[in-house]
Amino acid sequence: MAKATTWSVPVTKALRADGAKVRKFDTSATPGFKGNKRAGEALLAERAQVLSDLQERLYANGRSGDQRSVLLVLQGMDTAGKGGIVRHVIGSVDPQGVDHASFGVPTDTEKKHHYLWRIRKELPRAGQIGVFDRSHYEDVLVVRVHELVEPPVWEKRYDEINKFERKLVDEGTTLIKVAMFVSLDEQKKRLMQRLERTDKYWKFNPADIDERAYWPAYQEAYQAVLDRTGTEYAPWHMLPCDHKWYSRLAVTELLIDALTGLKLEWPSAKFDIEEQKRRLLES
């Protein structure tokens, strides 16, 4: 956890979804954090180093036989800032230790498989931090909202996902699930920016505007996700994303918290150190 002077409540607790209502969620809040933007940004720079050090320990252990890994699941509406989290939070750790995957509209090949097929292929390897930009939750969010499959089909997925994640956790993956929320107004502002800057056009898709009409349906679908797949072993965090500095800092802290929980020591030498020093000097 960060310094007591800046966080009044540990981030894991401040963001824990337990029973909260998506529709009433304040997307402009900065739960648990006492400072302003400037303080948040200063702290982020500092904590990025802590995260980077912990990640190296995870990686080192992975290379030494430890099977554990961490998987950050970023799920959120367009413009919530998933890409920014990847760039500014995950960007602070060694690329070698990151298994990044993003899940868009399924390809033809993916459509021929169970919806978890493409997810399984991208699970983090031992010692890695996996990052999912969208995830299997698309299959109970966009799929549900747009009725891409019949209700009985998506209906049974919540349990299936719970079992899938239970297995993941049992096999040594620490899951950090983050549902990212912006307000409808903030989204409008961010989409407008993409229409106003030549270096942002590529991020814009006219369909993003159509999606705004489904906002209430998405809120309902997100609510179901939080209520039905928030488990003891893989809880959901609700992240307010109107303030980018806050969301980035908060995810950094979630990762630090998860990695700290793994109690990672540097792997011990699997050889006789003095003997190897002697051999090396003679070589």
Add this chain to the structure above:
Amino acid sequence: MAKATTWSVPVTKALRADGAKVRKFDTSATPGFKGNKRAGEALLAERAQVLSDLQERLYANGRSGDQRSVLLVLQGMDTAGKGGIVRHVIGSVDPQGVDHASFGVPTDTEKKHHYLWRIRKELPRAGQIGVFDRSHYEDVLVVRVHELVEPPVWEKRYDEINKFERKLVDEGTTLIKVAMFVSLDEQKKRLMQRLERTDKYWKFNPADIDERAYWPAYQEAYQAVLDRTGTEYAPWHMLPCDHKWYSRLAVTELLIDALTGLKLEWPSAKFDIEEQKRRLLES
């Protein structure tokens, strides 16, 4: 290219392998760069931002239908600093835009396939910067040095690799091949460090010392690689790696040079901007 005040010769030219001899190569040199360590580190911080901006353009174009990509091949002896390049150079760009792969001793599955099979699977996607920590060149380096296959088998691989790379380039991948060299003494120092620091033990493998006895054989094998697979379309760069600050800066410049050569503009809008603004405001 960097400022005229710091590079006396463009890095691509300063490192170009054309006919140079591995055995006579000065691994402690800083070819083309006029400054000292402090100047190099200051410049690196500045150039990292340039690299990051160019990478975003490559990514943006990849998302907009451009099939091009860049592939950085890092090939070098143990302790040459491949990992450091990934962490400190590739670490400065958006992780979403990086396809990183490292190639160790082939797995059982990999052994059942042609040696290029595992390479093909990891080629960068459109718009990505691929990074190979070791590569298909292992199959004419360690394989040749330790006679893991008969000479006629590795012998024909040089041509095969040239054809493979020709195809890659034709398909839109810019190849940056970097052969990294440290001196035998510098390697000893770096290996000793791994034996002296508890946070470095995991990087040490007693077999690394055995490999030192094969130094001349490796030099010969590297020479053959440079002579036989340095082509117009995929030239080799010889990177002196005794000074980490230099090798990191030089690879940054090689990447910047390659990306600049792609003349990447921001993708144009594929929609009517004013119409979308109107729709957005009404949404």
